[in-house]
Amino acid sequence: MPHPETAAPPAPEPPPEAVAPLMRSLAVLRELAAGGGRQAVGDLVRGTGLARSTVDRVLSTLTRLGHVRIEGRDAVLAPRLLELGNAYLAACELPDRLGPLADRLADELDESVSLAVPDGDGVRFVHQATRRRAMSLAFRIGDLLPAERGAPGALFADDWAAADWERWRLRRAADPADAGFPAVPPRPPGAADDRSGDFVARVTAARSDGWSLDDQLIEPGLVAVAVPVRDASGRTVCALSVVSHTSRLSADALREAVLPRLRETVGAMEHALRAPAPAAEDAHGPAQASWMRASKQELGPEFVESMARGLITLTAFGAGRAALGLSAVAEATGLARATARRALITLEHLGYVATDGKLFRLTPKVLELGFAHLSGLTLPAIAQPHLAALVERVHDSASMAVLSGDDIQYVARVPTVRIMSVNITLGTRFPAYPTSMGRVLLAGLPEAERSARLALADLAPLTRHTVTDPERLAGLLARVRAEGYALVDEELEEGLRSLAVPVHDRDGHVVAAVNVSTHAGRCPADEARAAILPALRETAEAIEADLRVAGRYARIPAL
Numbered sequence: 001m002p003h004p005e006t007a008a009p010p011a012p013e014p015p016p017e018a019v020a021p022l023m024r025s026l027a028v029l030r031e032l033a034a035g036g037g038r039q040a041v042g043d044l045v046r047g048t049g050l051a052r053s054t055v056d057r058v059l060s061t062l063t064r065l066g067h068v069r070i071e072g073r074d075a076v077l078a079p080r081l082l083e084l085g086n087a088y089l090a091a092c093e094l095p096d097r098l099g100p101l102a103d104r105l106a107d108e109l110d111e112s113v114s115l116a117v118p119d120g121d122g123v124r125f126v127h128q129a130t131r132r133r134a135m136s137l138a139f140r141i142g143d144l145l146p147a148e149r150g151a152p153g154a155l156f157a158d159d160w161a162a163a164d165w166e167r168w169r170l171r172r173a174a175d176p177a178d179a180g181f182p183a184v185p186p187r188p189p190g191a192a193d194d195r196s197g198d199f200v201a202r203v204t205a206a207r208s209d210g211w212s213l214d215d216q217l218i219e220p221g222l223v224a225v226a227v228p229v230r231d232a233s234g235r236t237v238c239a240l241s242v243v244s245h246t247s248r249l250s251a252d253a254l255r256e257a258v259l260p261r262l263r264e265t266v267g268a269m270e271h272a273l274r275a276p277a278p279a280a281e282d283a284h285g286p287a288q289a290s291w292m293r294a295s296k297q298e299l300g301p302e303f304v305e306s307m308a309r310g311l312i313t314l315t316a317f318g319a320g321r322a323a324l325g326l327s328a329v330a331e332a333t334g335l336a337r338a339t340a341r342r343a344l345i346t347l348e349h350l351g352y353v354a355t356d357g358k359l360f361r362l363t364p365k366v367l368e369l370g371f372a373h374l375s376g377l378t379l380p381a382i383a384q385p386h387l388a389a390l391v392e393r394v395h396d397s398a399s400m401a402v403l404s405g406d407d408i409q410y411v412a413r414v415p416t417v418r419i420m421s422v423n424i425t426l427g428t429r430f431p432a433y434p435t436s437m438g439r440v441l442l443a444g445l446p447e448a449e450r451s452a453r454l455a456l457a458d459l460a461p462l463t464r465h466t467v468t469d470p471e472r473l474a475g476l477l478a479r480v481r482a483e484g485y486a487l488v489d490e491e492l493e494e495g496l497r498s499l500a501v502p503v504h505d506r507d508g509h510v511v512a513a514v515n516v517s518t519h520a521g522r523c524p525a526d527e528a529r530a531a532i533l534p535a536l537r538e539t540a541e542a543i544e545a546d547l548r549v550a551g552r553y554a555r556i557p558a559l
């Protein structure tokens, strides 16, 4: 999807020190994000206006960084790219400090609650505690609203200078349908707030009321009330919103119902903001420097170092590393000062970094680099490319399943030849006890829950090999736990062998299992294990690495 030309204000000339390859790679990432995370390479060439050879070099460098994946003719955003947005979110500290309070409010009210920050003349979400029913759209972390649509913008615009208002007017004139804001539905012609006076009036009212209302400014039915959260200096750093739907509450009824609790929570949030800064996260400087050399050696001209260095510069920032001087950035990234300086100048020119001349900070605009799309990925979507790579290696079908009651349920599958009598599709269920994925999932449960389930389970024989003795099964599960894998031969179906390992989330909980299934008659079990287990383990580790990045600030649904 090409960017709407009307929405882009004329770009100022880049400064002479700007690093052109870095600018190009960011243009490719933005284009991919605008296209929903996937674009044919040919369309990327058209959309960015870059030469095909340039796009190819950008993509091989981004692939090496783990930010992009190539699937056939398409380039696809990959979860590692979330490291850039994570650096901003960790540095700004808002999700870490305020997120738990927002989650508690959502639980209490049983409504969606969000935190959003000002971003130019827009509003960007940095935390979501979603209780969204089917009726309305849900915003993701990183999504951007125009300030005049939604509740938080009227609170932020109170701080705008004349130049900000001028930029806002120009944008409204150039993009009357909000095409530059893909997260919101197009503004219907003649919609409320089409005259700028409406927004100005809401800004004035929000200042005296201390709250701001969204009465279906985004889409019919969607209502929200927002309250500003201020830091110790009195500056509005973010807005806390409660969101509902007119089928439950009118905008005014929502405000009446939630304002007292909203204000109490903001009080607690403002207190949390005054707590001391967190200890500084470790930076990866030296490791990155040697990784960069190795990548250059391996890929030659297809690895554009200046581009990789520029992107790595963003990850110098993080928890306890919100404002860094040039030397600190150089040290954190392992880059020469001159290199870090040019990268920072480029990033500042593009709006991803702000500076007072001495210290540099990331801006919320960093989240525009694919964060909303990638933070919305589900566990199966994250697993799918890794399962496909596994199937390429072992030439047998691979799947992912989660526990659902006493069953396992398939959530991802990459088939080769069909060796089961039943056709496994997504959603297929089998009892957990006679399957390799079920045993891995049961073994991953807390001890008490595992024994309680075993005591209640109906262990029927499905083949002549099915283990149905509860004590024997408990022994097998203990072994699965100790060895980190399960191999099951012909207990679910004659002739079927399956090998599974667990997948852990950031906190170390087993959230899914991945398996490879083969013919039991093809070779002895030991041989199958030696041939498959290492690749299966590497697959689980690759999925876990993605989950660690993706799950830092977003909740990853299992389905």
Ligand code: PHB
Residues within 6 Å of the ligand: 112, 113, 114, 138, 139, 149, 150, 151, 152, 214, 218, 222, 223, 224, 225, 226, 241, 243
């Ligand atoms: C949301 O969190 O989804 C949200 C917040 C404020 C609005 C609308 C939606 O005005």
